[in-house]
Amino acid sequence: MFNFFNLGKLFQITSRSTKYVFILFIIVLTIGLSEALFLSPEDYKQSHSVRIMYVHVPAAWMALGIFSMMTFLSVGTFIFKNKKFYLVSKSLAPSGFIFNIIALITGSIWGKPTWGTWWAWDARITSMLILALFYFMYLLSWKIIENKNTVIKISSLIIIVGAINLPIIKFSVNWWNTLHQGPSLKIMGETTIHSSMLIPLGIMTAAFALFSLLIFLMKFNTEMIRIKNKGLDRL
């Protein structure tokens, strides 16, 4: 079933595609930044502060998306006992953590002109902070635990427990009265955001996804070479 995931073949693909992903990321980011900062209109209520949305929202989406992927991979690690799952999960974590931090910091910056405060112990913001703590615990487990089998089990368990927080983040704005606004973009239902703002948001999300892919590829290659280095030590 997992013959496709031959490590030699995978390394060939990941190492050769890095530069193309980097070039594509720079192009998409440049277009996205021009749209977000200069070409998109200002909001009739929030004026220019609405532009923070173009970094805040994609960062939050990516942090949640990456954590969801890591959850599936962690469950896969337990079920299939396949080491490629934890390798992919470990390579995804750094960009997920950075996106989570960006979402929190840019959200805080956006909160000052909009709500009059840098921080509130609001359900959405607090649950995003908890997600960042789970990312941190996952990354920390790889730094402090030396036994490979133990670290794979503990780090996977951290992600599976942290996944309970994902629906809480998603529905926090519906379940509780929060400062944070409700969703403007719905998969099932009408989107309340105008196309002049939706297009730059889409381009910035694509740029963030490409950055995540770039970091994933580089991190995956690093992990593969690290495994090979350990193999050379045994020769």
Next chain:
Amino acid sequence: MINEIISMNGYGPYVWSAFMFTIVSFVSLYLVTKLQLLKEQKKYIAKFGSLSEAKTAVLREQKINREILLKSVITKI
């Protein structure tokens, strides 16, 4: 015109700092990841170089080893 872009009706400091923080985070993560990759490649080359001819010949038969060596040479160039 430029003043307008910078000030953004008084929201400039908030907007620019949010975008600057994002870009600085991206650059920092990219550089840290790149440095880690280069460090591992360097370590691999040093270990590979210290092996006997017979062992390196066997290792070169594996696709992944050939790819790492090729990548390391390209990075050096």
